[in-house]
Amino acid sequence: MTGLYALREIRALLGLRVASGLVKTGLATVVGYQVYELTHNPLALAMLGLVQAVPSVSLALYGGHLADRRDRRAITQYTTFVVMLSVLVLAVLAFAGGEYTLLGILLVVFTYGLAQGLNRPSQAALEQQVIPREFAAKGVSATAAFWQGGSIAGGPIAGFAYALIGPGNTYLGLAILIAVQMACLTQIAKRAVVLPPSPEREGIKASLAIGIRYVFSRQPLVGSMALDLFAVLFGGVVAILPIFASDILKVGPAGLGLLNTAPSIGALLIMAIATRRPPMENAGRILLACVFGFGISVLVFALSDNFILSLAALFMTGVTDGLSVVIRTVILRVMSPEHLRGRIAAVNWIFIGTSNEIGAFESGLAAGLLGTVPSVVLGATVTLLVAAWVAVTMPELRGVNLHTVGEPEPEAAPA
Numbered sequence: 001m002t003g004l005y006a007l008r009e010i011r012a013l014l015g016l017r018v019a020s021g022l023v024k025t026g027l028a029t030v031v032g033y034q035v036y037e038l039t040h041n042p043l044a045l046a047m048l049g050l051v052q053a054v055p056s057v058s059l060a061l062y063g064g065h066l067a068d069r070r071d072r073r074a075i076t077q078y079t080t081f082v083v084m085l086s087v088l089v090l091a092v093l094a095f096a097g098g099e100y101t102l103l104g105i106l107l108v109v110f111t112y113g114l115a116q117g118l119n120r121p122s123q124a125a126l127e128q129q130v131i132p133r134e135f136a137a138k139g140v141s142a143t144a145a146f147w148q149g150g151s152i153a154g155g156p157i158a159g160f161a162y163a164l165i166g167p168g169n170t171y172l173g174l175a176i177l178i179a180v181q182m183a184c185l186t187q188i189a190k191r192a193v194v195l196p197p198s199p200e201r202e203g204i205k206a207s208l209a210i211g212i213r214y215v216f217s218r219q220p221l222v223g224s225m226a227l228d229l230f231a232v233l234f235g236g237v238v239a240i241l242p243i244f245a246s247d248i249l250k251v252g253p254a255g256l257g258l259l260n261t262a263p264s265i266g267a268l269l270i271m272a273i274a275t276r277r278p279p280m281e282n283a284g285r286i287l288l289a290c291v292f293g294f295g296i297s298v299l300v301f302a303l304s305d306n307f308i309l310s311l312a313a314l315f316m317t318g319v320t321d322g323l324s325v326v327i328r329t330v331i332l333r334v335m336s337p338e339h340l341r342g343r344i345a346a347v348n349w350i351f352i353g354t355s356n357e358i359g360a361f362e363s364g365l366a367a368g369l370l371g372t373v374p375s376v377v378l379g380a381t382v383t384l385l386v387a388a389w390v391a392v393t394m395p396e397l398r399g400v401n402l403h404t405v406g407e408p409e410p411e412a413a414p415a
Contacts, residue, residue, distance in 0.1 A: 012187035021150025026158035036242040042367040052113040059117025064346020067122040079119035084178040086112040091171035124345035137278035145271035151264035159257020211343025223397035224328040225351040235383035239363045266318025284400035293320035295383035302376035
C-alpha cells in the first residue's frame with residue numbers, strides 16, 4: 001500500500017472520498033429527520049427519495065455520454081459546486097422556517113438530483129483513471145474504506161449537530177465539507193480524452209446504445225449491478241430509519257445518527273481488510289454470499305425492537321454490502337475500456353440510483369401502506385429470492401475470478 005499512498009493524486013482522491021462520505025450520511029441524516037419532524041409521515045420520506053431519484057437517474061446516461069467526450073474533472077467540479085449551492089439554500093430555508101419549508105426542501109433536493117445525475121458518471125470514470133491498473137483492487141478498497149470512514153463520522157456528527165445547533169447551522173457545516181471536495185479535485189490533473197471508435201461518434205443515441213449493449217452482453221457486469229439494484233431496492237432500510245428511531249426504538253435524532261452509521265462501521269472494517277487481502281479468487285461466489293447475508297441481516301433488523309440488536313444487524317448489512325461493493329467496483333474497473341468508462345459508469349449509476357433513491361421511495365411507500373416492520377420483512381425476503389435467482393441463472397458471474405478477468409486499455413489521445 002505504500003506505493004499507492006505515495007501518489008499525490010491518490011491522496012487527493014482519498015481526501016475527496018472522506019469528505020464525500022461525511023456529506024452523504026450527514027445530509028441524509030439532517031434532511032431525513034427534518035422532513036419527518038415536519039410531517040411525521042413516512043410518505044414524505046418516500047417523496048424525498050423520489051424527487052432526488054427521478055432527475056438523477058434520468059440524466060445519468062447523458063452524463064455518461066458527456067464523461068466520455070469532455071474533461072471529466074471539469075464536469076465533476078461544476079456539478080459539485082451546484083451541490084454546494086443546494087446545501088446553502090437548505091441552510092437558508094432552515095433558518096427562515098415557515099409553511100413552505102417542506103416544498104422548498106423538495107425543490108432543492110430535485111436540483112441536487114440533477115447535479116448528481118451528471119456528477120456520478122464523470123466522477124466514477126475519473127476515479128478509475130486516477131487509480132493505476134496495477135493497484136485496481138487495493139485502490140478500490142482504499143477509496144471505499146476512506147469513503148466509509150467519512151460515512152461513519154457523518155451520521156452521528158450531523159445527528160448531534162442537529163440536536164445541539166439546529167439544521168441550519170448543520171447545513172452550513174456540510175457546505176464547508178463540499179468546498180473541501182472541490183479543493184481536492186484541484187489536486188487531480190486533467191486527463192486526456194480517449195477518442196471512441198468512429199461508429200460511436202455518429203450521435204448520442206448510437207453512443208448510449210453501444211454503452212448499454214456492452215454492459216448487458218457481459219454477465220459479470222450486468223449480474224453484479226442487478227444484485228445491487230434488487231438488494232438495496234427491496235432490502236434497503238436507510239430511508240425509513242427515522243421511523244425506527246422515532247417510533248419503534250425511541251432513540252431520537254442522536255440515535256438515528258448511530259443507526260445511520262452502523263452499516264458504515266461494518267463496511268469500513270471489511271474494506272480495511274480488503275485493502276490487505278482483496279477478494280480476487282472466487283469473487284463471484286463471495287458476491288452472492290454477501291447478498292444472501294445482507295438479506296438475512298435486514299430480516300433480523302426488521303424483527304428487532306432492541307436498540308443494540310438493531311445496531312448489530314445494521315452493522316452486518318454494512319459488512320456484507322461493503323465487501324460486495326469492493327467486488328462490484330473492481331469488476332467495473334477491470335472490465336471497462338477507457339473510451340466506455342463514462343457510459344458504463346452511467347449504467348452502473350442508474351442501477352445504484354434506482355436502488356438507493358427509488359428504493360427510498362419504495363421503502364417509505366411500503367411502510368405507509370403495509371406498516372413499517374411488515375414492509376421491511378417483505379423486502380428482505382425479496383432480496384433473498386433475487387439472490388437465489390441470480391445464482392442459478394448467471395453462471396459466468398458465479399464463476400468470476402478477478403485475477404483473470406479484464407479488458408485491454410486503449411491509449412489516450414487528446415480530444
